[in-house]
Amino acid sequence: MAHTSRAIPVDRIKLIVLDLDGTLIDSRTDLANSVNAMLTQLGRQPLPEEIIATYIGDGAGMLVRRALGDPHDEPLVEDALNRFLEYYREHKLDHTYVYEGVFEALDHLRNGNRQLAVLTNKPVGPAQVICDHLGLAPYFFQIYGGNSFETKKPDPFGLRRLLQEANAAPEEAVMIGDSDVDILTAQRAGTWAIGCLFGLSSHTLESIPADFLAHRPLDWITALGGPQPVSR
Structure with a gap:
């Protein structure tokens, strides 16, 4: 209703x-998988898909920043965003x-x-x-x-x-x-x-x-x- x-x-x-x-x-699963691929590349622990889903809506930059815990290290955020986008370009239609x-x-x-x-x-x-x-x-x-x-x-x-x-x-x-x-x-x-x-x-x-x-x-x-x- x-x-x-x-x-x-x-x-x-x-x-x-x-x-x-x-x-x-x-697109939740493909976005979450891309975030976790980025985190893994950076030697960090992957996050549950349910958590990543709450980070979606404000663009790729904010998604990545939130997944990293909102750090003040801008070079890290930029590197992570590039890694995320590179992976997502290849996998954006896996499950979407x-x-x-x-x-x-x-x-x-x-x-x-x-x-x-x-x-x-x-x-x-x-x-x-x-x-x-x-x-x-x-x-x-x-x-x-x-x-x-x-x-x-x-x-x-x-x-x-x-x-x-x-x-x-x-x-x-x-x-x-x-x-x-x-x-x-x-x-x-x-x-x-x-x-x-x-x-x-x-x-x-x-x-x-x-x-x-x-x-x-x-x-x-x-x-x-x-x-x-x-x-x-």
């Missing part, structure tokens, strides 16, 4: 921007999959004159390759990553860029994501926000009010009023 707190003006929505990890895809219901939901959401885009804090290169490989890319007119701009979410710059490109006002757009970072980005840009309770960082949604909370991707249809299948 989907939870709703504020009715989104469905008929006015022209742009839907989605996060990637924990929203469209479950699209959540059940995502394709059906996207088919509904893109009806009419709506445009869909991805705004993730994951580096844009891996993000685009993953979307291509898993069949998500055709749904989106734009895929932006954490290194597409000088700032990343929750800074609203990327979301505002997408508003410009889609010729949409903030009140005509929705940000969908699984973390407080996504909801905060939406609030700062003035758009509507849908939180995904099934995602990797859903525990962070308790601290910030979204306009709608989805328990599964198909709930996006409920929130945004996509045309329902006609029963005969």
Whole structure:
């Protein structure tokens, strides 16, 4: 059952921007394996996947920094990040999959004159390759990553860029994501926000009010009023 707190003006929505990890895809195992490969290379003990999952959502740099225990040794962090990215580039699709219901939901959401885009804090290169490989890319007119701009979410710059490109006002757009970072980005840009309770960082949604909370991707249809299948 989907939870709703504020009715989104469905008929006015022209742009839907989605996060990637924990929203469209479950990438937890590949991210955790890459973090642990990096830790092992540095002679450190691997971490449980459940712990690493709580570090996801603010980009690769913060993921690595948290896994190292937030050290002040910047050369160490930079070396670790390079090791993480090198491993992740090779293993980003070992276990990563699209959540059940995502394709059906996207088919509904893109009806009419709506445009869909991805705004993730994951580096844009891996993000685009993953979307291509898993069949998500055709749904989106734009895929932006954490290194597409000088700032990343929750800074609203990327979301505002997408508003410009889609010729949409903030009140005509929705940000969908699984973390407080996504909801905060939406609030700062003035758009509507849908939180995904099934995602990797859903525990962070308790601290910030979204306009709608989805328990599964198909709930996006409920929130945004996509045309329902006609029963005969």
